[in-house]
Amino acid sequence: MRATVVVFLLSAVIGAFTLVRAQQSSPEKQAGTLRADVNLVSVYFSVRDGKGRLVTDLGKDAFKVFEDGREQSISFFAHHSDVPLNVGVLLDTSTSLSRTLGLEAEAAGRFFDSVMRENDLGFLVSYASRIETLQVPTEDSHLLNQKAQTIRRNAKPDDLVLPPPRRQGRIQTFPFPVPVPPQTGPQPQDVRVARLYDAVGSSVDRFLSxxxxxxxxxxVALADDARSNSSLRDALRTLKQNDVIAYVMEVEHAPAARGRDDCDILHIFNRDGGNRLDRLAEETGGRVIKVKGFDKMQEAFDQIAEELHQQYSLGYRPANQKWDGGFRKLEIKAGRDYRVSARDGYYATPR
Structure with a gap:
């Protein structure tokens, strides 16, 4: 629990400016409020060069910001790697592979250790047929690492790695009979449940809004959403309304060596939702990282941590001061061959 800090700056001319930062024990309660300039639109973003390398040394004059195609005047600009970070990790546990769940847990735990600094908050959620909060927002990265390991309990009892086969001449045989499950009822591709969109919506509403x-x-996504009650549109709206940047780690490859415990997730790699996963990330200012196998997840987490430490921030007061709830397109441009990753717009909710 973080202590509540209330700062009052009094001025005889302009009245009062109040900053309230609060964190209650219940995650559903209000965790923080800032009221300084309600007409200011702020954007966090990152910049890469033509070779995909992060660019971290640009100044205000290098950027132009446009709203609905109209250039806006930048009111403030900063390199905000030291601004407190609120970050959550969603782990896809729709597989029962014990090794896969172990790799997810290990990579997520190390991510919190590397990305979180003083005053940062992290939380952890798993999703499959159920959405489970493994840890509510906390400053304790060690605790988050511990809670990440709990997804291993979702592994099925028969997640047993087969012993190496014995060779008899040219024929390989296993040292004991391998039972073949009856092919009755729905097949694997029909039973996977991964409520990704629901997990996004509930996590943002509870812990980031x-x-x-x-x-x-x-x-972390092994494939596209499966059987959420909400839609991609709902998830995107929630992310954009709350200024949340989404990063998607899309695991592309099935395990190279398949055993009995791999069979229940082979269908996961029939990818049909890549474009939807791309939209979740790119429209909110993040990006999709194609992970070439479960053992490469740590490398992807490291890339995301580096990017979060190297973000820029700018703010502007829109020329259009009609807060009618409509969606307004945003675009940030930089010179040369730089590529800016920023959310593509915001909702002009009444203020």
Whole structure:
């Protein structure tokens, strides 16, 4: 629990400016509120060069910001790697592979250790047929690492790695009979449940909607959403309304060596939702990282941590001061061959 800090700056001319930062024990309660300039639109973003390398040394004059095609005047600009970060990780546990769950747990735990600094908050959620909060927002990266390991309990009892086969001449045989499950009822491709969109919506609503500062969601996805009650549109709207940047780690490859415990997830790699996963990330200012196998997840987490430490921030007061709830397109441009990753717009909710 973080202590509540209330700062009052009094001025005889302009009245009062109030900053309230609060964190209650219940995650559903309001966690933070900032009221300084309600007409200011702020954007966190990152920049890469033509070779995909992060660019971290640009100044305000290097950027132009456009709203609905109209250039806006930048009111403030900063390199905000030291602004408190609120970050959540969503782990896809729709597989029962014990090794896969172990690799997910290990990579996520190390990510919190590397990305979190003083005053940062992290939380952890798993999703499959159920959405489970493994850890509510906390400053304790060690605790988050511990809670990440709990997804291993979802592994099925028969997640047993087969012993190496014995060779009899040219024929390989296993040292004991391998039971073949009956092919009755729905087949694997029909039973996978991974409520990705529901997990995004509930996580943002509960843990990020009342926070201030930088907000990010890292999603480990073995495939597209399966059987959420909400839609991609719902998830995108929730992310954009709350200024949350989404990063998606899309695991592309099935295990190279398949045994009995791999069979229940082979269908996962029939990818048909890549474009939807791309939209989740790119429209919110994040990106999709194609992970070439489960053992490469740590490398992907490291890339995301580096990017979160090297973000820029700018703010502007829109020329259009009609807060009618409509969606307004945003675009940030930089010179040369730089590529800016920023959310593509915001909702002009009444203020």
């Amino acid at each position: 009342n926070e201030v500062g930088r907000k990010a969601l890292v999603i």
